Amino acid sequence: MSTVIAPPEPITTRPDHAPEGERTAYRLDLLDRLESEAIHILREVAGQFERPALLFSGGKDSVVMLELAVRAFYPAPPPSTLLHVDTGHNFPEVLAFRDETVQRLGARLVVASVQDYLDDGRLRERPDGTRNPLQTVPLLDAIAAGRFDAVLGGGRRDEEKARAKERIFSIRDAFGAWDPRRQRPELWDLYNGRHAPGEHVRVFPLSNWTELDVWRYIERERIALPELYYAHEREVFERDGMLVAVGPWSQPRRGEAVEVRRVRYRTVGDMSCTAAVPSDAGDAAAVIREVAGSRLTERGATRADDRLSEAAMEDRKKEGYF
Amino acid sequence: MDHDLLRLATAGSVDDGKSTLVGRLLHDTKSVLADQLAAVERASRDRGLDSADLALLTDGLRAEREQGITIDVAYRYFSTTRRSFVLADTPGHVEYTRNMVTGASTADLALILVDARHGIVEQTRRHLAVTGLLGVRHVALAVNKMDLVGWDELTFAGIRDEFQRLATGFGVQEVTAIPLSALTGDNVVDRSAHTPWYAGPTLLEHLETVPVGTDVTTEPVRLPVQVVIRPRTATHPDYRGYAGRLASGVLRVGDPVVVLPSGHRTSVVGIEVPVPGGLPADVEAAFAPQSVTVRLADDLDIARGDLIAGASRLPHVRTDLEATVAVLSPEPLRSGQRVVVRVGTAAVRGVVTDIVDELDLAGLEHRPAGTTLPLNAIGRIRVRLAASVPVDDYRAARHTGGFLLIDEADGATLAAGMVSLDSTTEGDSGWLAS
Structure with a gap:
């Protein structure tokens, strides 16, 4: 039989509120179920914690999470402070998008800057120039300084095998560390957010979403994203099978030819470790077709930080990474 | 077609081939992408294996790989043109009943593996007991390693009948038994040439067609209040909405409700749910498991922890x-x-x-x-x-x-x-x- 990863057709089924045929009408399709679950999780955070923060980078998962938070508390504003760890190597168009969004929503944004830590010697640049692993210390400091007791992240279990074992409410000790053996069992939809002073809980409302679900939701809800998620011309060179943009922190080495290619980004992180993929997808519908046909995972295709070792994410998570 | 979601939990004894079966489901539904497969092939070679060991696809943490065990529930995602699946992969060791309970609590279906050579063992009974206790509606029995018993119909029928008897005793409503081999892939996604005597569905066909969800119209209305929404803004000075996810039933505007534990009686004047393409808007009715915001006729002292219940059937x-x-x-x-x-x-x-x-x-x-x-x-x-x-x-x-x-x-x-x-x-x- 033929099976594909997901159907490209848009999902339009909505409950029909007519009393006739109720038995079949009162069913939720996939996106509605994921949306309902995420809103439930966001409201649990509001109900169980005093000082929640929502990690917002301008990346697609955090944009979707923020849009869900707007829906969860409407017509009141979402109760979370927005928090961004700026590596100093972020894409300028993503930072501009971040700031526009913050302004549009009238939200409060706290930025923790890796550059500050490098400038005053609290952190040192890695030999490979990658700054993603350096985000952990500024993140933990910002959580402590803001006295945040819950930190909402856009991580998804389909991204990576260590994340596949993550709970929706994930307790972190006073050092921000994740201990896979200390995770609380999660039953039904009862999330237990109790924690000791100094500890905090990471919460992942998009745990059960896949990359394709996120894109389908972006399409259905017409959610705006930074432009680099869609196809555009960019100067790139090839390194380790990935297309790296020419920029202040990513210069071609000898033998790496620069060319202008039509590309887009599947993930948006630090410029020094995030690569582009060749693409003609100019809108969400085209991206959905492309992702459905892709033979590579988004992190495997474009993230150098996950290629450091077989357990790169597991190790970073244990230290307190997102 | 309606694209919906099936949640399933797996359970098997040690060496029943559960990791291989899950790996096979992911692989044969094309849910394993090239970089993941390359990583498995690399890891298989490192371990001196000749071919890719699909079980490695579901190994998560280094701690587990080093010890060759699975220590916790892992969640896997795959989909076909008909349905998306969330699979809770739970370890089968005796001491990990806790993980099976966790996985089963959200499952529409439990997938229980039995080794065709060994038949029903003590672990199988435990898995069935937990499944019945947690009220999982459907059970798929995968009689695995049929290739090792020569695809013998009588062996399969014996296991199926004994399992069905036990399942009935535990209050499990529906069982579908499938003869298969996770290693060779027979009857997992593709129909086997070795089982002409078997007319039922392959495992994936069954997962794609088993009914999900409950008939919400027969359920009592239950809405646990998560948060009270009070914007107190110029545009919404007096708005007061009770936000929560409907645990069961269908709630309609105009319905009489009782707020518990206080017992105050009132009625629903508005229900808001997110509408595709925008912000939440008023609807005439909402149903489980929708996340809703409800407005009530009377100003009552309602807080998180209270339950709004349909007045016709109270808890x-x-x-x-x-x-x-x-x-x-x-x-x-x-x-x-x-x-x-x-x-x-x-x-x-x-x-x-x-x-x-x-x-x-x-x-x-x-x-x-x-x-x-x-x-x-x-x-x-x-x-x-x-x-x-x-x-x-x-x-x-x-x-x-x-x-x-x-x-x-x-x-x-x-x-x-x-x-x-x-x-x-x-x-x-x-x-x-x-």
Whole structure:
């Protein structure tokens, strides 16, 4: 039989509120179920914690999470402070998008800057120039300084095998560390957010979403994203099978030819470790077709930080990474 | 076509080939992408294997790989043109009943593996007991390693019939048995040439077509209040909405409702749900499991922890609970222990007054318990609460009859509980219809 990863057709089924045929009408399709679950999780955070923060980078998962938070508390504003760890190597168009969004929503944004830590010697640049692993210390400091007791992240279990074992409410000790053996069992939809002073809980409302679900939701809800998620011309060179943009922190080495290619980004992180993929997808519908046909995972295709070792994410998570 | 979601939980004994079966499902539905497969091939070579070991696809943590074990529930995602699947992959060791309970609590279907050479073993009984207890509606029995018994129809039929008998005893409603080989892929996604005597579906066909969800129109209306939304802005000075996820039933504008535990009676004047393409908007009706915001006719003192219930079928309001619990913490649950009971959105202090008995999963009978229940034990207890809470019988309403016992001191989740309401106990007469 033929099976594909997901159907490209848009999902339009909505409950029909007519009393006739109720038995079949009162069913939720996939996106509605994921949306309902995420809103439930966001409201649990509001109900169980005093000082929640929502990690917002301008990346697609955090944009979707923020849009869900707007829906969860409407017509009141979402109760979370927005928090961004700026590596100093972020894409300028993503930072501009971040700031526009913050302004549009009238939200409060706290930025923790890796550059500050490098400038005053609290952190040192890695030999490979990658700054993603350096985000952990500024993140933990910002959580402590803001006295945040819950930190909402856009991580998804389909991204990576260590994340596949993550709970929706994930307790972190006073050092921000994740201990896979200390995770609380999660039953039904009862999330237990109790924690000791100094500890905090990471919460992942998009745990059960896949990359394709996120894109389908972006399409259905017409959610705006930074432009680099869609196809555009960019100067790139090839390194380790990935297309790296020419920029202040990513210069071609000898033998790496620069060319202008039509590309887009599947993930948006630090410029020094995030690569582009060749693409003609100019809108969400085209991206959905492309992702459905892709033979590579988004992190495997474009993230150098996950290629450091077989357990790169597991190790970073244990230290307190997102 | 309606693209929906099936949640399933796997269970198998050690060496039943469960990891291989899950790996096979992912691989044959094209859910494994090239970089993941390359990583598995690399890891297989490193371990001196000739071909890619699909079981490695589901190995998560380095700690597990080094010890060759699975230590926790992992979630896998795959989809076909008909359905998306969330698979809770739970380890099969005796000591990990806790993980199976966790995976089964959200599952529409339990996938239980049996090795065709060994038939039903003690572990199979445990898996069925947990499945029945947690009220999982459908069970798929994968009789695996059929290639090693020469695809013998009688072997399959014997296991199927014995399993069906046991399942009925545990209150499992529906069982579909499938002869397959995870290693060769026969009857997993593609139909096997070795089983002309088998007319049923392949495993994936069954997963794609088994009915999901419940008939919400027959359920009582239950809405645990998560947060109260009060913008107090110039545009919404007096707005007051009660936000929550419908645990069961269909709620309509105009419906009479009762707020519990206070017992105040009022009616629904507005229901808001997110509408595709924008912000939440008013609808005439909403149903489980939608997340909603409800406006009520009267200004009542309603807070997180309260339950809005349809007035025609009310839950029981109790300060004493009798329940079956599965112990999830390394420390045993003790008679006299102080706990926090989390049911719906309510969190109430309580004390374990009695440990009534323990379910002997090997012999499948209740036996008198001492004053403690150890990790992975399942037993019946009584709890006295500091304040009354609305509850349903778990068998009638999973989300308002299931609860957590939480350690008051460190916040750890100690046990999962399922409320048993015996209609013959004093003070109750079944549903309190009004």
